[in-house]
Amino acid sequence: MDWTLEVVILPVSDIDRAVRFYRDQVGFDLDHDTTNEHMHVVQLTPKGSGCSIVFGDLPPQREMAPGSLKGLQLCVADAAAARAELVERGVQASELTSFGDQDGSTFFGFADPDGNTWAVQELKVRAEKPLIPVEARGRFGA
Template sequence: MDWTLEVIVVPVSDIDRAVAFYRDQLGFQLDHDTQNEHMHVVQLTPPGSGCSIVIGDLPAQNEMAPGSLRGVQLVVSDASAARDELLSRGVEASELMVFSPDDGGTFFGFADPDGNTWAVQELKVRAEKPLIPLESRGRFGA
């Protein structure tokens, strides 16, 4: 039996501001934005990822304080290009840190407007061998 990690709750103080950051500045795909008199829940997915983030105001999503999530890790095939892209979109990112010359040894980080922190790891092999093949991408067959 597979156990797949598919959703991470990100605690935020302002849902609309968080959507603008993750969608417009980071480039995450907006999967759904559901709002009614009882709740507001938004799901976004990084390009090429099988795992999404969810932000919202349901009780389970309010168990962590806004900004308390630390070190969720994203992986890219070119850390320098990814960092430059984020900087061009107004995201403050740390300098590249090379812990090892081996593939997987280069990182940088950033934080969302609430202070939730993210690590970005470079795995050059992802350019040739993405975890999710291009033809299999899209949450709803799109």
């Protein structure tokens, strides 16, 4: 039986500000932004990922303090290009750091407005072998 990690709850203090940051600056796809008399819940997914982030105002989404999630990891085929894209969009990102010559040894990081932190790892193999093939992508019929 497969067990897939598909959602990580991200603790934020301002839902609308977090949407703007992750959608407009980081470039995640907005899957849904649901507001009704009972809740406001948002789901965003990094391009090419099978795992999404969710934040909102339901009790389970408020169990962690805003900014308390540290070290979430993203992988990209080209760390320098990814960092440049984020910086161009106004995200403060650390400099590239390499721990060797092998694929997977280059990283940089950034934080959201609440202080949740992300590590971005370069895996050049993702350019040729994406984790989720392009033809298999598309949530909600997109």
